[in-house]
Amino acid sequence: MDLNLKDKIIIVTGGASGIGEAIVRESVKEGAIPIIVNRSLDRGKKMEEAFLAEGHACLFVQADLSEKEACRKVVDETVHKFGKIDILVNNAGYNDSVGLQDGSPEQFMESIQNNIFHYYTLAHYALPYLIKSKGNIVNISSKTAITGQGHSSAYIASKAGQLGLTREWAVELLPYGIRVNAVLPAEVMTPMYRGWLNTYDDPEAKLEEITRRIPLGQRMTKPEEIAYTVLFAASDKSAHTTGQYLFPDGGYTHLDRSIGS
Numbered sequence: 525m526d527l528n529l530k531d532k533i534i535i536v537t538g539g540a541s542g543i544g545e546a547i548v549r550e551s552v553k554e555g556a557i558p559i560i561v562n563r564s565l566d567r568g569k570k571m572e573e574a575f576l577a578e579g580h581a582c583l584f585v586q587a588d589l590s591e592k593e594a595c596r597k598v599v600d601e602t603v604h605k606f607g608k609i610d611i612l613v614n615n616a617g618y619n620d621s622v623g624l625q626d627g628s629p630e631q632f633m634e635s636i637q638n639n640i641f642h643y644y645t646l647a648h649y650a651l652p653y654l655i656k657s658k659g660n661i662v663n664i665s666s667k668t669a670i671t672g673q674g675h676s677s678a679y680i681a682s683k684a685g686q687l688g689l690t691r692e693w694a695v696e697l698l699p700y701g702i703r704v705n706a707v708l709p710a711e712v713m714t715p716m717y718r719g720w721l722n723t724y725d726d727p728e729a730k731l732e733e734i735t736r737r738i739p740l741g742q743r744m745t746k747p748e749e750i751a752y753t754v755l756f757a758a759s760d761k762s763a764h765t766t767g768q769y770l771f772p773d774g775g776y777t778h779l780d781r782s783i784g785s
Contacts, residue, residue: 527759530555533606534758535598535650537589537642538616540567542714543664546747547613547754552580554755559602560584561616589616589642599649609653611758614643615664617682618716623675635678640685647693660703662754663690665769667710667777687769694767703766705757710773711735713744737781740774 534551538544540562548558552575562568565586572584585601587594602609617639622631647661654661668676669683690706697704711717711734721727735742753772756762771777 525761527554527755527761529755529759532556532610533559533602533608534611534613535559535561535602535609535646536613536615537561537598537646540564540571540584542716543709543712543747543750544613544615545571546751547615548582550748550751550755552582556611556755557581557583557606559598561587561589561598563588563616589646590637592645595642595645596649598646599653603653608657609650610657610659612646612650612654612659612661613664613754613758614646614661614686616642617664617679619673619676619679619720621675622678624677626675627677632678632681636682636685639679639682640689643686643689647689654697654702655700658701660705660758660766661690661693662758663687663704663706664750664754665690665706665708667708667771667773669708670777690769691767698766703762705762705765705768705770707750707754707757707770707772708777709745709750710771710776711738711744712747712750714747738774738776739779739781739783743774745773 534556536544536547536558539548539560548560551558560568560571568584568586572582575582583605585598587598589595620635622635643663663686665686666683668680669687672680687706690704694704721730724730735744749772753770757770
C-alpha cells in the first residue's frame with residue numbers, strides 16, 4: 525500500500541536507535557524525508573551519511589531534548605532546511621526505574637523532564653508549521669501506561685501523561701484538521717530492552733518467560749511492526765482517525781496472557 529508519504533517531512537525523536545530507528549528506516553522506504561533527532565552524535569551522523577550516500581534526503585539533528593532550546597533547535601533546523609513540517613513522532617525516552625520506594629522527589633521530577641517535557645515542547649514549537657501543512661502527531665507511549673510495571677513511578681507517569689496529551693491535543697487541534705494519535709508498544713526487542721534483559725542472571729530464561737505470555741505467536745513484536753503502525757497512523761490512509769491509542773503488541777495488553785502459556 526502506498527501511504528502517500530513521499531516528500532513528507534517527518535521528525536522522529538530518538539531516531540537513531542531501537543523503535544525510532546525502525547520508524548526512520550521505514551519512512552525512507554515510503555519516500556518520506558526523516559529528521560533524525562538523537563542525543564548520540566555518532567549513531568545519528570552515520571545514519572544521515574548512509575541515507576545521503578544512497579540518494580535519500582534527510583537531516584540529523586543532535587539534541588538533548590530535556591532542554592527547551594534544544595527542542596526549538598530541532599524545529600528551526602528542520603524548517604530552515606526543508607521549509608515545512610508534516611509529521612512529528614515523539615518517541616525519545618527511557619525507563620530510569622525511579623520508583624516510589626527506590627527514588628526521590630528530585631529524581632522523579634528529573635525523569636519527568638527527560639520523558640515528557642520534550643513531547644509538549646516539540647509540539648509547541650512545531651505547531652505553527654503543522655497547522656500550515658495540516659500535519660499530524662504520533663506519540664509513542666508504552667503498554668506500561670495502562671498496566672503499570674512496578675518500581676517505575678516516574679516513567680509510568682510520563683507514559684500515562686503522553687496518553688493524556690494525545691487526547692487533549694486531538695481535541696484542541698480539531699479546528700486545524702491536525703490528527704493526534706498514540707502508539708503503545710509492549711515487548712519489543714531493542715538495544716534498551718536487551719540491556720534490561722541482561723540485568724537478569726539468566727537473560728534467555730527471562731526472555732522465554734516473557735514471550736510465552738504474548739498471546740499472538742508467543743514472540744516479541746518487531747521494531748518494524750511498530751514502525752508500520754506509526755506510519756499508517758501518520759498517513760492520509762488514517763485520515764479520519766484521531767485521539768486513538770493503538771496497540772501493535774500481539775494482544776499482550778488486552779488479551780488474557782495465560783492463553784500464551
